Amino acid sequence: MSIHREGYKYILIASVLWAIIWFLCYKFLIDIPWLFWPIQVACFLLWFWIIWFFRLPARDFTYNDKLTIAPADGKVVVIEETFEPEYFKDKRLQVSIFMSPLNVHVNRNPIAGLVKYFKYHPGKYLVAWHPKSSTENERTTLVLSNGRSELLIRQIAGALARRICWYVKEGEVVKQNDEFGFIRFGSRVDIYFPLGTQIDVKIGDMVMGGITVLGSIA
Numbered sequence: 001m002s003i004h005r006e007g008y009k010y011i012l013i014a015s016v017l018w019a020i021i022w023f024l025c026y027k028f029l030i031d032i033p034w035l036f037w038p039i040q041v042a043c044f045l046l047w048f049w050i051i052w053f054f055r056l057p058a059r060d061f062t063y064n065d066k067l068t069i070a071p072a073d074g075k076v077v078v079i080e081e082t083f084e085p086e087y088f089k090d091k092r093l094q095v096s097i098f099m100s101p102l103n104v105h106v107n108r109n110p111i112a113g114l115v116k117y118f119k120y121h122p123g124k125y126l127v128a129w130h131p132k133s134s135t136e137n138e139r140t141t142l143v144l145s146n147g148r149s150e151l152l153i154r155q156i157a158g159a160l161a162r163r164i165c166w167y168v169k170e171g172e173v174v175k176q177n178d179e180f181g182f183i184r185f186g187s188r189v190d191i192y193f194p195l196g197t198q199i200d201v202k203i204g205d206m207v208m209g210g211i212t213v214l215g216s217i218a
Contacts, residue, residue: 007054092192113146152192
């Protein structure tokens with residue numbers, strides 16, 4: 001396991017803050033152990049959680065041009081037919097994955113192909129499961145085409161998330177399971193499939209980015 005590059009700054013900030021708090025506690029609270037030690041434990045837990053949040057586990061990825069692989073770790077919270085208004089402007093099959101603050105937050109390309117469309121939308125920070133979060137929250141929209149099918153992937157910031165990162169641009173050719181983005185501190189990823197796509201997960205399933213098969217490409 002390694003640390004994702006998005007985490008270096010936050011880990012440094014957390015380490016410096018803990019060092020400052022430790023120094024102040026040592027200077028003023030060392031004779032009050034019932035207060036000194038709980039503060040140190042709380043600082044350690046926060047520092048450890050930040051490292052854990054930005055972890056980048058080693059994985060043996062699934063690669064298959066006929067399969068759509070989960071773009072994120074998390075829980076499947078939506079599988080439904082819905083209208084996609086931004087790019088396709090027609091009905092699609094939506095699968096949504098909710099990432100809690102404990103999940104790995106790397107986002108990976110579910111298929112290989114051409115980035116046909118990409119757009120960043122500033123917005124609100126409603127909780128990720130709110131019905132309007134898909135259209136009103138800070139988000140990005142990415143459309144990948146592999147010649148047989150087009151998928152729309154949407155990163156959605158949640159109530160805790162304040163920064164969506166992306167590493168692709170329109171016109172770029174990408175590989176399956178390469179990183180296309182990262183969302184900090186809780187969020188959601190929506191994938192829009194063509195109607196009739198066979199979906200191999202169900203609501204409530206826990207999926208792993210780059211590993212779990214979401215469905216088959218026609």
